[in-house]
Amino acid sequence: MTRALLTTPFSAASTTDEVLAGHDLTGIRAVVTGASSGLGAESARALAAAGAQVTLAVRNTEAGAATAAAIARSVGAAPAVVPLDLADRSSVTRFVESWSGPLHLLLANAGVVSGGLERTAEGWELQFATNHLGHFGLVTGLRRALGAGAADRGAARVVVVSSTAHMRADVDLDDLHFDRRAYDPQIAYAQSKTANSLFAVGVTQRWAQDGIVANTVNPGGVATGLQRNFTQSQKDSLAAAEAAGVFTYKTVEQGAATSMVAAVDPRLASSGGHYLDDCQEAYEVPDDADLADHPHGVKAWALDPDRADRLWRVSTQLLCA
Template sequence: MISTRFGAASTADDVVAGLDLSGIRAVVTGASSGIGVETARSLARCGAEITLAVRDTAAGHRTADDITRATGNRRLHVSALDLTDRRSVTAFGHRWTGPLHLLINNAGVFTPGLRRTVEGWEWQFATHHLGHFALSLGLHDALAAGARDRGESRIVALTSGAHMNSPVVFDDLHFDRRDYDPQAAYGQAKTANVLFAVEASRRWAADGIVANAVNPGGVATGLQRDFTSEQRDYLAAAESAGVFTYKTTQQGAATTLVAAVAPEFAGTGGHYLDDGNEACTVDDDATLFEHSHAVKRWALDPEAARRLWRVSRDHLDR
């Protein structure tokens, strides 16, 4: 397993301390709140040029202005992106020009009840996986150009320990036949994020593109405003049992920055990171309470990763 000097208490600023990222161009989705803000802020401190890809562009501009005031970096841009709208994702890709070195697929949602896109796709799977999948495909050529420019480009996919709650259920991805369980839906989407990193790294290694998945840990963000009472009780029980300790948003962004810039992950992808290091793999019957900092085999299964890629392409081609 790949290890670094960083851990649970490390911050994003700790990870980038002393780095000069001038000339690096990054896209951070969901960068107007929570972990995304701190990810962008730490990259900005080191001179990177950053595009905040957000649904609410007014909030994005406020965030960009705040980051500029804090860091002095004026190379921040705001671009509209709704991951549940295929036209919006396509338009983002068409607007992009030049190389891209870092794509940080950070945006996330939680829906307490069943919600669908216009295509009928379950909202959490559409946002976390299908939207980011389409975005990554649309930016592939820019990432390949970034790799030619700098030696490699990196994709960071934010996942969660909640991936332990569900594999990708290929026979019923969108809860057409199952009773809707928001926690299972979230878990399935988070497993998909890891599988994407596995297959993207396999397919795009020759282009100099690597992808890794990161678990930010327990962080209180706006995502939790829509949690069900059952999920709030579950999190409270997990915290009481010592499964996790809440982090600050700066600490929550640290593992993202490890995957984005740490030399230990140069040229190597398909890993699941937790607390700044590659996590150990556990069997699929393990529980989150027993192995809160591990990754289940179903999230790293290369055949499931290949199947998910094919299925995802089929969704976008309809």
């Protein structure tokens, strides 16, 4: 019997404040990565406005401090600012080691887009290393804190920001870092976004029995600093997708609303591995489905539990090497 998809009263036009209306997050400790601008900054502001104790995990602490000051002026509560460079394993380790006490919500929002092949010190392809491996190390490193959060409140949530781009490519588990394939930045970004969804499946597979679940969100088309490194080809592709009706640009308040659904919807406190789009659970489409025909779907490869398990084991091996 097919499970009914989760629906909410919200839509693509809903905003963060509309989703959080009536929710009191006092006592909730939340970490938002990539929170110095764009979707991350708006998510942090909205959570703080609802009473959460928010930590901005940011690569640029000067920009993070400016965002924290703006949030304080807006809602009267200043988030903490802690440095975090997801492409630097030592930075992730320092963040994990600096954390003390329970953690109730981790919003894995940060991401990079590269216009050409860039590698980390380990030789890892930068987009996969940042968008997936960095968050994998952060979340698994904070496993105990999330467990304490679940014990404290009955549940702890991980929200992972993916993208419609995941529909362009599965994760190539035999060549994650383009050591053998010709490099295509759009395919590299796409596989990192598929990995984001598989990671949420993996977290839920392993930790749901301890009260920790993860869900994936697609914010939709939002003009943010993420596009600053787009090549002309990527810009042309985005323009063509918009013209074809694959997406309509949202404000950051609308784009971050789906993250807030994953953060507060009571049904998602104990149910994970879902992919949300426009504040609803997306319907699954075959791996050969065309993006233009299913702009609000999720590819089967992004929800496959076996692939999620294999990606988890490969990621663990890479970070433990």
